[in-house]
Amino acid sequence: MGFALRDEEPAPIARRPLRFLTAGSVDDGKSTLIGRLLLDGRAILADQLDALEARAGGGKPIDLALLTDGLEAEREQGITIDVAYRYFATRERKFIIADAPGHEQYTRNMVTAAAGSDAAVVLVDATKLDLASPPLAEARPLDGAAPPQPLQLLPQTRRHALLAQLLRVPHIVFAVNKLDAVADAAAAFARVRAALTAFADEAGFVPAGIVPISALHGDNVSRPSTLGGYDGPTLLALLEQLPDDDVATGGAALLPVQYVGADSGTGAGHRPRVLWGRVARGEIAIGDALKVFPSGETAKVAELYAAGARTASVAAGRSAGVVLDRQVDVSRGDWLAAPDSLAPTARFRATLAWLDTEPAVVGRRYWLRHGNRWLHGRIAAIRSRLDIATLAPHDAHELGVNEIGEVIVETQQPLPLSRFADDRVAGALLVVDPATNRTSGTLLVREALAPS
Amino acid sequence: MNAPTPLDRLLPELETDHLDALEEEAIFILRETAAAFERPALLFSGGKDSCVVLHLAQKAFKLEGGSTTRLPFPLLHVDTGHNFPEVIEFRDRIVEALGETLVVAHLEDSIARGSVRLAAPEESRNGHQSVTLMEAVDEHRFDALIGGARRDEEKARAKERILSHRDGFGQWQPKNQRPELWTLFNTRLKPGEHMRAFPISNWTELDVWLYIQRERIALPSLYYTHRRDVVRKKGLLVPVTAVTPPAPDETVESLPVRFRTVGDMTCTCPVESLAADAADVVAETLLVTISERGATRMDDRTSDASMERRKKEGYF
Numbered sequence: 001m002g003f004a005l006r007d008e009e010p011a012p013i014a015r016r017p018l019r020f021l022t023a024g025s026v027d028d029g030k031s032t033l034i035g036r037l038l039l040d041g042r043a044i045l046a047d048q049l050d051a052l053e054a055r056a057g058g059g060k061p062i063d064l065a066l067l068t069d070g071l072e073a074e075r076e077q078g079i080t081i082d083v084a085y086r087y088f089a090t091r092e093r094k095f096i097i098a099d100a101p102g103h104e105q106y107t108r109n110m111v112t113a114a115a116g117s118d119a120a121v122v123l124v125d126a127t128k129l130d131l132a133s134p135p136l137a138e139a140r141p142l143d144g145a146a147p148p149q150p151l152q153l154l155p156q157t158r159r160h161a162l163l164a165q166l167l168r169v170p171h172i173v174f175a176v177n178k179l180d181a182v183a184d185a186a187a188a189f190a191r192v193r194a195a196l197t198a199f200a201d202e203a204g205f206v207p208a209g210i211v212p213i214s215a216l217h218g219d220n221v222s223r224p225s226t227l228g229g230y231d232g233p234t235l236l237a238l239l240e241q242l243p244d245d246d247v248a249t250g251g252a253a254l255l256p257v258q259y260v261g262a263d264s265g266t267g268a269g270h271r272p273r274v275l276w277g278r279v280a281r282g283e284i285a286i287g288d289a290l291k292v293f294p295s296g297e298t299a300k301v302a303e304l305y306a307a308g309a310r311t312a313s314v315a316a317g318r319s320a321g322v323v324l325d326r327q328v329d330v331s332r333g334d335w336l337a338a339p340d341s342l343a344p345t346a347r348f349r350a351t352l353a354w355l356d357t358e359p360a361v362v363g364r365r366y367w368l369r370h371g372n373r374w375l376h377g378r379i380a381a382i383r384s385r386l387d388i389a390t391l392a393p394h395d396a397h398e399l400g401v402n403e404i405g406e407v408i409v410e411t412q413q414p415l416p417l418s419r420f421a422d423d424r425v426a427g428a429l430l431v432v433d434p435a436t437n438r439t440s441g442t443l444l445v446r447e448a449l450a451p452s
Numbered sequence: 453m454n455a456p457t458p459l460d461r462l463l464p465e466l467e468t469d470h471l472d473a474l475e476e477e478a479i480f481i482l483r484e485t486a487a488a489f490e491r492p493a494l495l496f497s498g499g500k501d502s503c504v505v506l507h508l509a510q511k512a513f514k515l516e517g518g519s520t521t522r523l524p525f526p527l528l529h530v531d532t533g534h535n536f537p538e539v540i541e542f543r544d545r546i547v548e549a550l551g552e553t554l555v556v557a558h559l560e561d562s563i564a565r566g567s568v569r570l571a572a573p574e575e576s577r578n579g580h581q582s583v584t585l586m587e588a589v590d591e592h593r594f595d596a597l598i599g600g601a602r603r604d605e606e607k608a609r610a611k612e613r614i615l616s617h618r619d620g621f622g623q624w625q626p627k628n629q630r631p632e633l634w635t636l637f638n639t640r641l642k643p644g645e646h647m648r649a650f651p652i653s654n655w656t657e658l659d660v661w662l663y664i665q666r667e668r669i670a671l672p673s674l675y676y677t678h679r680r681d682v683v684r685k686k687g688l689l690v691p692v693t694a695v696t697p698p699a700p701d702e703t704v705e706s707l708p709v710r711f712r713t714v715g716d717m718t719c720t721c722p723v724e725s726l727a728a729d730a731a732d733v734v735a736e737t738l739l740v741t742i743s744e745r746g747a748t749r750m751d752d753r754t755s756d757a758s759m760e761r762r763k764k765e766g767y768f
Contacts, residue, residue, distance in 0.1 A: 016473030021757070082629055084610040084646045085603045087656050096654055108631060115633040155630070259483040261513065262520050276483050307479060307511045308518075319480055321515070332487050355631050372487070387525065406660050432637040437640040439630040 002269035002277055016244055017094040017298070021113035021169070024123030029177040033123065033215035034086065035401040040222040040236065041088025041095065041368045090222075091241040106390065107402035110163050111442065119208065119242055120164035121235070124157050124192060127178045131188050151195040155389040162203060162391050166351065166404070166444070167423055171242050172200075175235055177229045180214040189228030198435035203391075208240045243381055250343035253282035253290070254416075254426060255320060256371030257334045274305065275323040275330055277372070278426035282338065284320050285313035292328055293335040293416050299324035316334040333373030335416055344414035345448035351386075351420070352399060353406045356440035358434060360399040360407075366440065367432040369427065370415050377411040380452070409443060410452075420444035471663050476652035478505070479512040480635065481614055482598065485649040486513070486524045488639035489596035492649070493555065495528040498535075498672050498713045501600030504652055504660055507669050509598075510550065526553040528597070531586050532577040533560045534695050534717045543673040557588035564634050570704040572696065589646055595648045604656045619646040657712075658737050663759040665730035674711045675733070677726050681706055687722040707743040 011427030024030035026204050086097040098113035114120060130152060157174075174196050179185040189212040200207050211220050212228030213235055219225035222236040233241070261274035284290070284301060291298045304311050314320035322336060336340070354360050360379055368377040383406040385396035399405045409429075420427035429443040485492050495511060506527070514520050527547060531540070531738045535598050547554045559577050562568035562584045589597070590765075595674045603610050613629055615637045630638045641647060652660070664671065665707070681692040689709060690696055696718050709722035710733070727733045 017470050082626065085654070087604045087611060087654070089656075089658075094659075104581075110583060112631040112633065115631075116635075258480070259487040261515075263522075276512045278480060305515060307475070308514055309516050318476060319483070367640065374640075380616070424634065428636060430636060430638060432638055432640055437638070437642060438628075439633070439638045442633050442636070 012326070017096050017119065018119060018239060018242060019096040019117050019303050020119035020239060021098040021100055021110070021117045021164070022121050023100060023110060023113075023164065024125075024153075025156045028097075028123040028125040028128075028345060030123050031178065031213045033121075033175065033221065034097060035096065036218055037095075038088050038235070040218070041090055049097065056388075058272075072247045075160070085254070087166040088238060090240060091140040095239065106162065107353065107404065110160070111167060111353050111355060113441070114164055115170050117164075117169050118244065118260045119173060120160070120169045120173050121173050121239075122157060122160045122164065124153070124174055124176045124196070125178055126176050126188055127181050128154055129188075129192060131191065133184060150198065151191045152403060153195050153199055155198075158199065158389045161200070163388065163448060165203060165205050166201070166353075166391070168275050170421065171268050172205060173209045173211065173235070173238060173397060174307055175215075176210065176212045176228070176319055177215050179212045180217055180219065184211070185227055186229035189230065199350050208242060209233070209235075211235045211238065227249055244315040251281040251335075251423070252286050252338035253288065254280040254338070254341070254423070255284060255336040255381050256280060256373075256425065257292075257330055257332055257336060258319075258372050260331060261321065272302070272323050272325075272327060273330075274323055276321050276337065277321060277336070278319045278425075279314055279316045280371075281423050282285075283313055283315045284322065284336075290322070290338055291339045291342075292334040293337060293344065294413070295329050297328040297330050298339055299326050301325070314332060332372065333370060334336055337416065343448065344410045346414040346447045347380070347451055348409055348417055349383075349446045349449055350407055350409055350429075350443040351379050351404060351446060352382075352409075352431070354399045354401060354441040356438055356441075357401050360431070360441065362397070363435065367413060367434050368443070369407075369432065370417070371409075373415075375412045375415075377409055377431075380408040382407050407443070408449065409444075419446060419447050421446075456660075458652045465641065465729070471659065471666060474652070474655055474659055475508065475511070475663070477506045477654065481649060481651040482509050482512040484637060484639075485596050485598055485615070485647075485651075488637070489647065490599060491592065492501055492525040492596035493528040493592070493594045494525055494598040495600070496543065496547075496554070497527075497714070498539040498546070499600070500671050500675060501602065501652065501660060503546075503669055503671055504655075504663055505598060505600045506552075510652060520573070521551050523643070525598070526542060526555050526592075528555045528557065528588060528592075528594070530557050530581045531559065532581060533558065533714045534577055536672070536674060536693075536714065536720075538674050539714055542670075555592060556614055557590065558585045558671065562587060562688070574718070575715050576716060578716045578719050582622065589622065594646060595641060596649055598649045598651065600652055601648075601650050602655050602657075602660070603653050604648075612650065612653065614650055615639065616648045616650065617641075618646050618648060622646070624648075630669055658734070661714075661730060661734045661737050665734055669730075671730075672714060674714065674722070677710050677728050677732075679706055680709050681724060682709060682722065689724065690721055691717070693717045719768050727763045 022034060023031055043267060084099045086099060088095050098117055099246055100109040100113035161172055176189060176192050179189055193210045196210050212225060212230045214219045219227040220230060220234045221233055224234055255277040257277045259276040259277050261276060286301050286304050288301045289298055290301060302325040303323035304314060306314055306318060362382055363381050365376050365378050368375055375400045382397050382399055383395035385399060385403055385405040386393055388404060396405055416426060418426035427445045431441040431443060433440045468667060496506055509523050514525050559580060568580045568583050601609060603612060613632045616624060617630055618624060681704050682689040683698050683704055692698055692704055707724055708726055710725040710727055711722045716721060725736060727736050
């Protein structure tokens with residue numbers, strides 16, 4: 001056989017696929033990076049590679065960006081401007097790339113790609129930074145001259161990272177690209193890393209990694225390199241090792257009822273229905289008391305299923321089929337929760353990411369989806385618009401497409417909300433325009449408010 | 453042609469635990485579709501992807517020892533009249549064994565009605581399937597069609613949503629897709645519109661074969677090695693059938709082949725293979741992937757496989 005297995009490595013660890021988004025602006029080398037990952041992840045078909053080699057001409061390096069630029073050309077022809085999903089696998093893990101186009105419909109695409117992603121790889125183009133400005137240490141003022149400014153990051157770098165943080169993408173990785181094209185890569189990387197660390201600190205997150213790469217040549221993508229004086233893990237090794245910690249495994253049990261099965265087939269005459277849903281937080285086990293929202297009835301878990309088979313407990317992130325020990329009134333959209341763990345509210349403050357081309361209208365009735373429940377709600381007030389390069393609030397009374405702001409929302413009925421920061425299942429809502437059925441935006445709950 | 457590699461030789465390379473996560477996601481989407489729509493249907497052609505989705509649906513809706521014997525939706529097949537007989541026989545056998553309801557929409561009926569008009573009798577009917585499909589949607593008032601399409605199949609599919617909205621003409625509007633945020637699916641429809649649901653969007657061809665092997669999912673026999681008369685045309689092995697007879701100047705060869713996809717007889721070609729079961733196919737699929745890595749030269753078999761992949765067409 002004409003291939004070699006990498007037998008020297010330890011046995012792989014069981015993990016679910018890692019979904020990550022790639023954020024970068026045009027010319028940051030994002031297409032090249034994705035091409036490089038697909039190539040190193042063996043996702044490139046031989047015929048595609050042959051085509052690239054033929055195009056490059058004998059002996060010359062192939063243009064990896066062409067692997068994704070074909071798609072961008074399609075977009076430019078007006079076929080679509082949208083997130084594309086790509087797949088590759090290493091020995092350690094399966095990966096799903098949510099590739100958000102950086103130019104148009106920016107926020108909309110990035111929000112779509114970030115929602116549900118386990119990690120964000122934010123590309124920083126080293127060649128676009130003002131590396132000529134004197135580093136802090138060398139230019140300390142001796143005579144009262146104006147202090148030198150630290151290295152300025154580009155607004156898009158801040159925007160990409162802050163949006164990922166806003167949507168609670170669990171891991172944010174900076175990939176500092178094109179270091180092969182700057183004069184002193186080690187000095188440049190040290191300064192960029194210091195600036196990124198300071199920015200992340202100010203924004204309130206710890207980067208999962210800051211990796212100097214050359215997407216073009218492959219340094220530190222999957223092949224370790226001393227580029228930038230770096231001796232840490234490659235980008236791919238870092239992604240392979242990121243933990244799956246995006247679900248709230250702790251906390252009081254909560255399950256949004258997704259589907260009510262016909263019956264469980266147990267007992268003669270008594271055929272309780274199976275209540276299916278993905279556990280949002282905590283764990284559900286046989287014998288647990290659960291309270292149904294909104295009916296308020298309480299019952300105990302008599303039987304439990306995962307897929308079609310019986311089980312004793314189901315943890316957050318997995319679907320459970322719950323059979324209660326007595327007949328209670330439950331339908332899709334209801335919640336099963338540990339008793340006394342919910343505090344329903346019909347008025348709350350939230351961050352609204354607006355994705356519709358028509359602006360958000362205060363007072364208008366929208367469809368909202370919370371968990372599996374559809375209900376009406378309205379934006380009672382728009383409080384501010386966030387500058388997406390800084391997340392600083394500015395006074396505003398309207399929100400247009402691709403804008404993010406703080407709003408007050410009132411709903412037709414009370415909901416068992418959580419803060420989005422604590423639980424993204426009970427802490428996020430979808431906003432749908434009832435006239436068009438378009439997905440208009442998403443609400444990230446910040447705090448419950450008393451009725452006005 | 454390479455002989456199949458024993459799977460245990462490749463096992464160090466295989467990590468199959470991610471299949472549990474893919475299964476979990478697919479079952480979640482199936483239940484979401486069954487719950488959110490009034491009249492869903494599962495597209496079932498007997499092809500491997502639809503066999504996987506049907507298997508996932510059994511897990512999603514039928515319980516160990518439970519009394520639910522039927523899925524909460526029927527199966528729907530658009531029969532072009534040019535399907536491989538083995539596949540139709542397999543389809544009917546599986547449907548009967550599982551006790552499901554099958555709705556068959558015949559392209560011949562569309563031709564008889566005049567809604568499909570072939571330019572020539574021997575024209576491929578693949579492209580006309582969508583007309584018959586939409587007629588079935590209208591007749592049965594289906595509001596959701598569950599399909600086995602995967603995002604790794606082609607570039608356009610890479611942008612497809614898991615729940616993908618179709619207007620009253622059944623058209624996908626890629627420029628106007630609904631953002632899909634977490635699992636907060638926008639399931640709202642207007643009258644006459646419907647949704648396509650793709651539970652195995654995030655699976656690759658290798659994942660599908662690994663799952664078929666792990667779950668011992670039955671497939672039509674032509675997915676595995678068998679001897680078949682074929683004609684070499686433009687790098688493809690065109691099967692000799694009643695609707696694709698050889699031209700007088702063409703040479704018919706009898707080769708051991710298997711199909712990677714199964715569709716209309718006029719446009720589905722096998723690849724040369726000795727793979728006798730799912731484990732062998734996994735091994736071959738993995739070899740194809742590996743030989744694609746780096747600048748290694750591809751062999752003829754790989755070339756056939758990837759060209760066929762590009763030709764692949766289905767309901768979507």
